[in-house]
Amino acid sequence: MLMIYMQQQQQYVTTNHDDGHSLLLKLSENDPLFHKKKKLLQLLGISPDECIHLKAPYTAVVLNSVLDQLLQKARIMTFNEVDLYFDATDVIQLVKFNNPRNELEALHSVLLLIDNSILSAKHLRVDVLQDLREMILDKINALGNKIRQDTVLAQNVSCDKETCLLQWGEGAGVQTKLDIAYVEGAGRGAIARENLKAGDIALEIPVTVIISEEAVHKSDMFPILEKFEGITSETMLLLWSMKEKHNRDSNFKFYFDALPAVFNTGLSFGVDALLELDGTLLLEEIVQAKEHLRSQYDELFPALYHDHPDIFPPDLYTWEHFLWACELWYSNSMKVVFPDERFQTCLVPVAGFLNHSVCLNFASVVVIFNPVYNLKLPT
Template sequence: MDSFYVELPPVDSDDPLFRHKTEILDQRSLAFRFSVSGADSCVQCESHVDAMLKTARILNLNEIEWYFLEEDEFGTITFRNELEALNTVFAALKCVKKAKEEVVALNLLIEIVIQKFRLLEAADNVEAGISCDGDKESKLLDWARREGIESKLDVAVFDGFGRGLRAAVDIAVNDIVMKIPQHLIISEDFVDNTDLGLALNDFEGVIGDTKVLLWSMRERHKPYSMFAPYFASLPDSFNTGLSFGISALQVLDGTMVLEELMQAKEHLRLEYEKLFPELSNKYPSLFPENQFTWEMYLWACELWYSNGLKICFPDGSIKTCLVPYMGLLNHSLHPHVTHYSKIDPESKSLIVHAARPLNAGKQCFLNYGALSNSHLLMFYGFVLGRDNPFDVVPIGRS
């Protein structure tokens, strides 16, 4: 049978680790182009995939993984890295598949990669969720469908997580799990074009981040808002570290986390006092005092800290945004969604693909980033315990 080639992408020239990755690839004599015979056996195909993964792991290193990489480390580095490496190899094989559908060895290679995805799933024991069909969730789902959100995920309740999103059907690698129209993505630009945004242009010192907070505070109370079902579905309290009560703070007494929390809360309080009551006095119809209290300002801060996502728009700008429905995805070190931050210019939608398989009924996770437990506690209200590889221990110097 004819042979064929599988080509992995080169190191991106804009990659901050370009030089380091190139050096490692050269030192280890790792290839980007792999020749495969159409008649290769299963054992030979296993060997090809292993060779491809060695290269793909280096291509997908992040800064922390690069820093701690051992010279003789060729196997799995981290869950995140392995997932990205498998997706890199899978995408390369799919490119070949378009031209050579019936080659036995190619189908073997793809099946081997899929099996490796399944091994990742087997190592991640996620319980199935219970359907969440309350009035707020039902109205949110109806609104999402009317506004053009497409999703293979529905709302459920999970032990230890509360609300989240679960697979409504079996989901395969690279399946579209969610598609959200750009007009539903709430950003600074969106707020600038509202009556509130225009009024704030005349108020000195109000920047974009502050505008979206104030807009969220007002929109939360507008029954006829386009986003009313979304805001109605949000919790009355986010229970992040920023709103901890006295008993919770006492548990943290004597820790650096408590000091960081108090400093962050004091900063937010000072920012609030720069705005109110002056805004309410100047624009009483836009900023009624009963809707712009300190407690409501803190709620809006927690909303944006815990639900805000960095989104890249078609013009290349990157903004922190609220993405309705998608905000229900919970954080995990073992995510199913890894690339979710770029709006597709053709469909004008945020298209979210599955990075690994997910069985119907199981929770779908994304990853908020390489965050320490103190950061997770302060801005999200939970910790990962001793399992968090990104946790830090401050070391003082006398």
């Protein structure tokens, strides 16, 4: 079985003194964006390794000041690559509220630091840390209430395909406390069926539901692809999904039926959108990515469907279908660690409805082997 857990990218250091506490949110060198974040912190005059001291008098003003300092640092430390790409132009704004995802992760990061401080405190002023903890929880609750008020479910959008996928998943052993819905202004996503507390398991998925290399190895195309020089397992999976999408007898039919016909990534931007990006680095990156993918496609086709038209039907392996499959894997895949300790890039039906990343700064979604549990997503 597999279990998904949240892997922290920060380190928490607490030093307790008779006259107060020294609190340190330390950016982990294992963070893939370590150097970019360190540079931003230094530009803002925030030392990556400097403690924030909590000393008497423990007034509300002092506690608010300490919390603000911790949050300013935590917001930078919990930035993801998209935040850094689009938001890092305004350096002053970086230490302020940026987006709900970043704010919630920053607050949770500070909360974990305070919890660690409470556990390690060896004198009687734990009550001060408890007060600070309550202030953080108040901010988390206030943010949650605002998000809840701003969330409006679209009433005129059908979720029949998503409902069928959930029913198929539950029949295959998926256990979920989530439903799928369309949110106005945000699109499709998962919503809770009931109130969930931090640490509750929202979703459990058995290994048999995961789309991994094993699917390709069992297919009729694998004996051909394994002889194709230089081809990667990820490319094999991409080619497999192009065909499996149209297989009416597929075990994953309900999953492919629920996928969008068009993904809203830069690879599928229309002419008008590209014109808006004229002169930007993003446009250059999109052009380079499409050129790379086109080169990859040309290495595979028409050779594969000329030599093996029964396995690679030309109508299923067009450039447009190839691009769709690329966007599917780029936007929905997760990294999975299997029992042999190898990472595999996989598709995880149902879990794909959740906002996720294989490289979040505060919490990376990592899948590990566990002999007892199914694949689980905690809240």
